[in-house]
Amino acid sequence: xxxxxxxxxxxxxxxxxxxxxxxxxxxxxxxxxxxxxxxxxxxxxxxxxxxxxxxxxxxxxxxxxxxxxxxxxxxxxxxxxxxxxxxxxxxxxxxxxxxxxxxxxxxxxxxxxxxxxxxxxxxxxxxxxxxxxxxxxxxxxxxxxxxxxxxxxxxxxxxxxxxxxxxxx
Numbered sequence: 001x002x003x004x005x006x007x008x009x010x011x012x013x014x015x016x017x018x019x020x021x022x023x024x025x026x027x028x029x030x031x032x033x034x035x036x037x038x039x040x041x042x043x044x045x046x047x048x049x050x051x052x053x054x055x056x057x058x059x060x061x062x063x064x065x066x067x068x069x070x071x072x073x074x075x076x077x078x079x080x081x082x083x084x085x086x087x088x089x090x091x092x093x094x095x096x097x098x099x100x101x102x103x104x105x106x107x108x109x110x111x112x113x114x115x116x117x118x119x120x121x122x123x124x125x126x127x128x129x130x131x132x133x134x135x136x137x138x139x140x141x142x143x144x145x146x147x148x149x150x151x152x153x154x155x156x157x158x159x160x161x162x163x164x165x166x167x168x169x
Contacts, residue, residue, distance in 0.1 A: 040052070063093055066093045
């Protein structure tokens with residue numbers, strides 16, 4: 001009965017995810033990563049599983065591994081919209097890991113891939129701004145906007161945000 005095999009496969013995936021989580025919480029990170037990597041190797045085309053594992057890595061504080069897995073998933077992504085949202089996720093992972101430069105690079109790359117005056121553009125700029133505002137480094141945000149404007153001189157939203165920042169300063 002093929003439907004039974006599908007149910008058993010789904011249960012095995014859930015068991016492996018939980019086993020990995022248990023191993024991480026018992027400070028057996030290498031064993032957990034081995035379980036999760038074997039799960040990915042057994043299901044290489046399952047992007048939903050990869051995203052679930054990225055979430056597990058983030059939840060357990062394994063930001064470097066989450067970034068690597070996100071980059072691997074991003075390399076396979078064909079859909080432009082999905083690629084931008086995954087790149088935003090990569091920026092978020094780097095930001096949570098405290099890697100500001102990698103985070104800003106991911107956001108900047110995502111900005112190059114979106115249309116002008118789109119909600120994605122607004123989201124990217126908001127997340128970029130958040131990186132600097134968390135550290136209360138508005139002068140560095142101003143410099144970053146100047147750099148972005150050299151690369152994207154026709155982005156009106158970027159000009160607006162820079163003008164608002166200049167008024168604030």
